[in-house]
Structures are given as C-alpha cells and as structure tokens.
Amino acid sequence: MWYCQYIICILVHFVAANEKIPCGQNLIVFIIDGYGKALLNQSDAGFRLLTQNGVYSDFLKPVYPTHNYPNWMSLVTGLYAENHGFGANYMWDRVRNRKFSNGEINRVGDTWWPDGVVPAWYTTGKSNVDVHCYWMPGCDLPHQDMIVQVPQQRKYNASALGQTNAVINYFPEIIERITKYQPYKQQFFLIRYGGIQEALETFGLRSDELKQALVNVDLSLLMLQQKLDAAKLFGSTNLMVISTHGLYTVEQEEQFFIEECLTDYSKIQKVVNHHAMMMVFTNPDEANEVFFELKLCDQWAPMGDYDENEQPLVSVYQTADLPYRFHWKNFKYMPEIVLFTRPGATVLTV
Structure with a gap:
C-alpha cells in the first residue's frame, strides 16, 4: 500500500513541475484597417465567436482626420493626433523642408515623434515584455534607446498591397511562442490586417474582392481563436480586435x-x-x-x-x-x- 502511494506522489509532482505558470497576461491586438460599423453585418463565425466569448462596443469614434496614420498612432499611444505628432498620412515640415509620405522610411534619426511621446511597442518592451509586430507602421524603426526586431517579411510596406493577407500563416508561430515563453516573459503581439481597406479603395463596396477580404479576416479571427482555445491559452492571453475607421464611397x-x-x-x-x-x-x-x-x-x-x-x-x-x-x-x-x-x-x- 505504501509503495502505491509513493508512486502516485512522484507522478503528481512530475506533472506539476512541467505545467509552468505564466508570469502574466499576454496580449494580442488585431487591427483591421477600414472596417467600419456597416461591414459588421456582413461578418460571420469569427466575429460571432468574439462577441459570444468577450465584450464589445457598438461603435468607436476615430480621431480626426480619419486617415490611417493618425488613427494607428492614436491606437498605440492613446493620444489625439495633435499630441502624438502624426496629424495626417502626408505631412510637410515647413521649417526643415521635409515631408512624411504615408510611412516611407525616413533617414535614421529623422523622427517625427514629439519629445515625451512613445508608442505601445516601446513602453511594453521597456517593461521587459516580448514585442512582436506584424506589418505595424513604425514598429521596426529605432525609437529612443530601443528597436523591435521585425523580420523583413513582417515590416510595413505602403506600396506592397496584399502583404497582410499572409496573416493566417503566422498563427502557429504565435501560439508556439506564447506557449514556450509565457512562463518567463509576457508576450505582446501587434497585428495589422489591411485587406478590407485595400479592397474598398481599389474595387468598391459591392465588389467580389471586398466579399473575399471579409471572408479572409473572419476566417483568420475564427482560426486564431480556435488555436488559442486548443492550446488552452485563453486563461493567460487576451485578444483585442479593433478597427481604425470606416470608408465612404466617393461620388x-x-x-x-x-x-x-x-x-x-x-x-x-x-x-x-x-x-x-x-x-x-x-x-x-x-x-x-x-x-x-x-x-x-x-x-x-x-x-x-x-x-x-x-x-x-x-x-x-x-x-x-x-x-x-x-x-x-x-x-x-x-x-x-x-x-x-x-x-x-x-x-x-x-
């Protein structure tokens, strides 16, 4: 009898030693460009699963102007455009005669960030959290005393339409990284999907291309949730899905x-x-x-x-x-x- 109890104690101790506790909550932020409220009615299982298992807002009000860059930077700083330094997609500095053109890479040290303003990837990185960016503008550039290491294929490129369509291919590595490293460091993922806005601007509201982009993003969200659930990561990982702004049809x-x-x-x-x-x-x-x-x-x-x-x-x-x-x-x-x-x-x- 004593022998059997001894074996059970050893097994329990072995299992407990291998189930390492996460050191804190992880966060995945999934930004969808151009996804206005009107498109929500055309969404399917991925968004339904989000609303069933989480909380949601009926609408969010974008910052002015409703360009990508002001809204991207407001999402990662919590500031209005007049405060975070990116007041439009295209900017001109009259004093220094320099321009900012929708995210074209500027010279090293030629920064548009005001003093004292820092993005989320900097504050989280300085807090000893692992940061991972996927097509997030500016995330791969040096900021003060830190730079996030972003592989070339995940760097934002304003001229590379369709580059974010590969997002679904990165879910296995995201799940693996959280599972492997969360006992030692919290993980922060900043993911941007641009397919909705690209389809709207190029083909229009009633196009087959937009329908396909909506299917793609919905399937992506469904698969990401399924993979997180299968790996039992929802207890340690939060998923936030947010849009920049909607778009109107040009007359x-x-x-x-x-x-x-x-x-x-x-x-x-x-x-x-x-x-x-x-x-x-x-x-x-x-x-x-x-x-x-x-x-x-x-x-x-x-x-x-x-x-x-x-x-x-x-x-x-x-x-x-x-x-x-x-x-x-x-x-x-x-x-x-x-x-x-x-x-x-x-x-x-x-």
Whole structure:
C-alpha cells in the first residue's frame, strides 16, 4: 500500500513541475484597417465567436482626420493626433523642408515623434515584455534607446498591397511562442490586417474582392481563436480586435479642384493630402486672400433650395478656427488653411 502511494506522489509532482505558470497576461491586438460599423453585418463565425466569448462596443469614434496614420498612432499611444505628432498620412515640415509620405522610411534619426511621446511597442518592451509586430507602421524603426526586431517579411510596406493577407500563416508561430515563453516573459503581439481597406479603395463596396477580404479576416479571427482555445491559452492571453475607421464611397459628380477657385495659384506654397481633407500652405502674408477665395468658391457654393443645417459640400477653415472637438489644430505641422468635405465628396489639385 505504501509503495502505491509513493508512486502516485512522484507522478503528481512530475506533472506539476512541467505545467509552468505564466508570469502574466499576454496580449494580442488585431487591427483591421477600414472596417467600419456597416461591414459588421456582413461578418460571420469569427466575429460571432468574439462577441459570444468577450465584450464589445457598438461603435468607436476615430480621431480626426480619419486617415490611417493618425488613427494607428492614436491606437498605440492613446493620444489625439495633435499630441502624438502624426496629424495626417502626408505631412510637410515647413521649417526643415521635409515631408512624411504615408510611412516611407525616413533617414535614421529623422523622427517625427514629439519629445515625451512613445508608442505601445516601446513602453511594453521597456517593461521587459516580448514585442512582436506584424506589418505595424513604425514598429521596426529605432525609437529612443530601443528597436523591435521585425523580420523583413513582417515590416510595413505602403506600396506592397496584399502583404497582410499572409496573416493566417503566422498563427502557429504565435501560439508556439506564447506557449514556450509565457512562463518567463509576457508576450505582446501587434497585428495589422489591411485587406478590407485595400479592397474598398481599389474595387468598391459591392465588389467580389471586398466579399473575399471579409471572408479572409473572419476566417483568420475564427482560426486564431480556435488555436488559442486548443492550446488552452485563453486563461493567460487576451485578444483585442479593433478597427481604425470606416470608408465612404466617393461620388464622382462631387469632385472639386481648388485651382478653379484661385485667381493666383502662386500664393500657395504647398498642398498636402486630398480627397476628404486638404491642407493648404500659403504665403503667410496672403493667407487671408486665399482663405476668402476658397470660402466663397462657386464650385461648392449652395445651389437653389438647400437646408441650412446640412453639412456643406466643402468646409473651409483657417487653422486657428478649427473646432476644438477635432483635437487637431495644435498639431505641429498645420498649414494656414484646411479644407474638408462632406462624406462622399472630394477636393483635389490638377
């Protein structure tokens, strides 16, 4: 009898010694570009499983402007665009005559981050958490005294459409890494999927390509949850799924060109961004003239009977008069004048 009890004690001790306890909670953040609320009704099992097993919000309000870069950086800093330093997809630093073009790699040390602002991959890395980025803009670049090691195939490339479609292929390594290293270090994964926005911008809302992208992201979320569950990792790992912003369909009959509003285009130093928002840098002493010409432009003036409460086709603001609710006018690289359009309308340059 004593012999049998001894063997059982040895076996129990052996099993307990091999079931190592995670040192803390792991986190997987899955960012979906362009996934607006209207698309949620077209989602399937992957999203249903999320809502059944977790908590969710009916909607989130993106930061202004509703470009990718301001919203990406707000997600990883918790700050508005005027505070985290990325106020648009395209920026111009007038003082240093340098530009930022939707994430093109800048020179080493040529940083756009303001002093004191750090992204999530830096704060987590400095807290002795392992950081893993998948196509997350800026994550592979040096930040202060740290750099996240990101393999070339997982680095963000604005010109490589479809690069995030490979996300499903990385789930086995994510599961393996959590399982292997969570007893020693917490694991943080920052994953971005761009297929929805790419399909919307290239093919449109009712395209087969968008339907396929929705299937892809839903299947990805379903498989990721299944793999986490099979590996019994939900007790130690949180999964957060979030979007940057939705997109509107462009109305071709509501395209406007600012050249047709101005008597002398030489008053303009540079125009940055277009479509739903445009930043107009003028000669400083001619800003008021340009503002009034754009404000009173016949192209987007109300015609016939119109509702005074309806949003104008194009709104023209001097930067100092931008509404506070945008949390944007104190952005460092603001121009003299900003134009933004009603959903569906676009403003362009020739």
